[in-house]
Each structure stands twice: as C-alpha cells, then as structure tokens.
Amino acid sequence: MNMEYDNTDVGNIRIANEVIEIIAGLAATEVRGVAGMSGGVVGGIAELLGRKNLAKGVKVEVGQKQCAVDVSIVADYGVRIPEVAGEIQDNIKRAIESMTGLEVVEVNVHVLGVTFKNKDEDNGNKDEERALQLPPSRVL
Numbered sequence: 340m341n342m343e344y345d346n347t348d349v350g351n352i353r354i355a356n357e358v359i360e361i362i363a364g365l366a367a368t369e370v371r372g373v374a375g376m377s378g379g380v381v382g383g384i385a386e387l388l389g390r391k392n393l394a395k396g397v398k399v400e401v402g403q404k405q406c407a408v409d410v411s412i413v414a415d416y417g418v419r420i421p422e423v424a425g426e427i428q429d430n431i432k433r434a435i436e437s438m439t440g441l442e443v444v445e446v447n448v449h450v451l452g453v454t455f456k457n458k459d460e461d462n463g464n465k466d467e468e469r470a471l472q473l474p475p476s477r478v479l
Contacts, residue, residue: 357394359408359435359439360398361394361397362434362435363408363410363434363435364376364394364395365434366427366431366435367410367430370423370426371426372418372419372423373413373427374413374414374415374452374454377395377396377412377413377449378395396411405441405442406435406441406442408435408445408446408447409446409447409449410431410446410447410449411450411451412427412448412449412450412451414452414454415455416454416455424448428446431446
C-alpha cells in the first residue's frame with residue numbers, strides 16, 4: 340500500500356510502505372551489535388533464491404502522518420542487548436523522520452537470536468560464526 344504523503348502544485352508525492360521498511364532495515368543494521376535482521380521462514384527462502392531483501396525482519400504500519408515499526412534482529416554475542424535495542428530505536432526513528440517527514444510513534448525491537456564466533460578446534464585458528472535463533476513460532 341502506498342501512503343499519499345503530500346499534495347503539491349505540481350502533483351502528489353507517494354511513499355511506498357516498502358520504502359519505509361527498507362529505511363528502517365538499513366538504519367537498524369547500521370547499529371553496532373546488530374549481526375543481522377531476522378525475517379523468519381519467508382526471508383530465509385528469499386535468501387536461498389539469491390535475493391537480498393533489504394526490508395527483511397521489518398514490518399511497518401503507516402497512517403497519514405505517523406508510522407509504527409517492528410524490527411526483528413539477531414544480536415552479536417557479548418553486547419548489552421537493551422543498549423543496542425535503544426540505539427536501534429533511536430536510529431530508525433531519526434532516519435524515517437528525516438527522510439519521510441512521518442512521525443514515528445513507536446519502534447518495537449524483537450531480538451530473535453544471537454551470533455557468536457567460535458574457534459573451530461579441527462581447523463586450528465579459523466573462526467567459525469554460529470547463530471542461535473528462535474523459530475518463528477516462539478516469537479511473541
């Protein structure tokens with residue numbers, strides 16, 4: 340669904356919800372401590388097919404002048420998750436408001452997994468990255 344943003348002397352300006360989702364997804368991944376976005380089963384299938392979904396793990400609800408955002412992330416092991424989540428909220432709010440003019444009324448952050456690096460004993464010094472993630476059915 341497209342949101343009618345503004346009427347000008349020249350015509351209308353419309354911003355697609357998907358654009359707002361992409362802005363939110365990119366803003367979230369800019370935050371240190373975010374290993375990636377979690378899109379559940381659908382996002383995993385898109386990745387298997389070789390498509391990068393910039394709106395992965397993001398859902399927006401858009402009204403006339405306001406929007407609400409839900410993001411699902413995977414955090415890096417060892418970070419203070421509440422601090423990372425707060426930075427995600429601030430970064431998403433700032434990005435959407437400055438780029439679209441919409442007021443962001445809420446940003447909900449769902450942490451669905453943790454990624455950690457592990458020394459693989461069989462391969463010597465090679466780092467191996469592993470992720471622990473909740474299945475989509477466990478998300479509230």
